[in-house]
Amino acid sequence: MRKNNKRRLLAECLTAVVILANIPFFSVSAKNTPLLSIQEVTVQAENISENRNVGVDLMISNNQEGFLANSFGIHYDENLTYTNAEVLTNAGEAFEIVCNPDAHLLWFVGSGSSGDATASVLQDESIIKLYFDISEAVDGGDFGLEFVWSGIDDSNAYWYTGTQDNMIDELSMNSQNGKISFCNPDSEELNYTDLRLNPDAQEQLQIINASGSIFWFSSNPEIADVNQDGIVTAVSSGECQIRAYINNHIFSCNVTVLDLFHYSVSDVEEEIVMTDINIPVVLEYPDATEDVTWISANPDVITVDNDGTLHALKEGTANILATCNGKTYMKVIKVNFSASSKPEESLKLGDVDGNGLVDILDIISMNKAILGQKILTPAQMQCADIDTNGMVDTKDSLMLMKMIVGLITL
Numbered sequence: 001m002r003k004n005n006k007r008r009l010l011a012e013c014l015t016a017v018v019i020l021a022n023i024p025f026f027s028v029s030a031k032n033t034p035l036l037s038i039q040e041v042t043v044q045a046e047n048i049s050e051n052r053n054v055g056v057d058l059m060i061s062n063n064q065e066g067f068l069a070n071s072f073g074i075h076y077d078e079n080l081t082y083t084n085a086e087v088l089t090n091a092g093e094a095f096e097i098v099c100n101p102d103a104h105l106l107w108f109v110g111s112g113s114s115g116d117a118t119a120s121v122l123q124d125e126s127i128i129k130l131y132f133d134i135s136e137a138v139d140g141g142d143f144g145l146e147f148v149w150s151g152i153d154d155s156n157a158y159w160y161t162g163t164q165d166n167m168i169d170e171l172s173m174n175s176q177n178g179k180i181s182f183c184n185p186d187s188e189e190l191n192y193t194d195l196r197l198n199p200d201a202q203e204q205l206q207i208i209n210a211s212g213s214i215f216w217f218s219s220n221p222e223i224a225d226v227n228q229d230g231i232v233t234a235v236s237s238g239e240c241q242i243r244a245y246i247n248n249h250i251f252s253c254n255v256t257v258l259d260l261f262h263y264s265v266s267d268v269e270e271e272i273v274m275t276d277i278n279i280p281v282v283l284e285y286p287d288a289t290e291d292v293t294w295i296s297a298n299p300d301v302i303t304v305d306n307d308g309t310l311h312a313l314k315e316g317t318a319n320i321l322a323t324c325n326g327k328t329y330m331k332v333i334k335v336n337f338s339a340s341s342k343p344e345e346s347l348k349l350g351d352v353d354g355n356g357l358v359d360i361l362d363i364i365s366m367n368k369a370i371l372g373q374k375i376l377t378p379a380q381m382q383c384a385d386i387d388t389n390g391m392v393d394t395k396d397s398l399m400l401m402k403m404i405v406g407l408i409t410l
Helices: 002-022 026-031 168-174 360-370 378-384 394-405
Strands: 035-038 040-044 053-061 069-076 080-087 095-100 105-111 125-134 141-148 158-160 178-183 194-197 202-204 215-218 224-226 231-234 238-246 249-257 261-264 272-274 281-284 293-296 302-304 309-312 316-324 327-335
Touching: 035 141, 035 168, 035 178, 040 053, 053 178, 080 095, 095 125, 125 178, 158 168, 194 202, 194 231, 215 224, 224 238, 231 249, 293 302, 302 316, 360 378, 360 394
Parallel strands: 040 178, 194 249, 261 281, 272 327
Antiparallel strands: 035 053, 053 125, 069 105, 069 141, 069 158, 080 125, 095 105, 141 178, 202 231, 215 238, 224 231, 238 249, 281 309, 293 316, 302 309, 316 327
16 A cells, blocks of 8 residues: 555656646746837828938837846848937947948947946837938838848847846747838828718728729628629628729728718717608717716607617607707708608509518518507608508508419419
8 A cells, every 4th residue: 555655656656757847937037138129100291391310219128137248230221321329228338330321221239338238128118219211202101110130240139147148039020020101192082090980871982192093892792782883882780991002002091881870969060861750860079078968859750869860750850969078959850751751753562661572571560560669751651552552551552462472463
């Protein structure tokens, strides 16, 4: 029995040793892995019309162990010209910068100090600001700044820490490139980058200052489609992107198609007409910082929910009041069900839902109307009056069912 216990204890110890030997300690080493990053800078053309010189911060973070000696490089875009550098921290003073303009390369060589002393900087602190001129030949674009790990003399980069470790492999994996974005108002630009569309709505997209053929396409035409003139049409609720391809550039606009009709209560120019008693309309209060109080001055025509959702009850006009932040807006809403009627020659008998199909869903809509659970518009009434006697009743429902199963043809 004791022998078996000893064997079992030995086996458990060996298992524990194997497990411990295979536990990764990456979190400990990663904590002390330095990070080099280059700032991303966006400048407007009007801001550098007289001086095309732009400064970009070179950052070092997570450098708790400091460095004894190091070297690394930055390759800059050919549309940029390196002019000078500004040291921002004591650690930055340890670097010597060598420029090879033919290769558009900056090479940094540094040492902590004499002996075993190391240079350290606080986390997320700029060490050097680099200055570049943007070429007069360009009027806009993105100009890249990328880390490289071989020097002017083809020597390899290195980064020795205070523990005598060369961290260059970890540094190269963690380093983040940067860029200078030069935004010229005369360059190509999409007129919208975000759109919210009501059901069936359309909006014109265009490339400002376009000089060439534009190819338009949608990431999901079942949500929003676009023609080759840039006209976007809402198809069904959801989100997608409309993209334009021109001169080897792709511009993108995020499109959200709403499930209900949304309007701003503050827009005095847009007229709102509710044409379907079964489709609510949503009013939105601009920049509300607290609950909005909604009131319908004509609740027999339109009622309004606490979230601004309107429900039409009958034809007429209603004034909707919205109060928030001590300010009140009034919006006039018209209800005109006849506005949704289609010309008689375009009506499809039995298509109560108006979706182009005659099926069981039309029977359900018709029966709800017969039971008083749903109110049909004049156009829907015309489609539901199968026997064309001027009213919709159970006889029409029975005839529609026979139509669907093929027992009768009208």
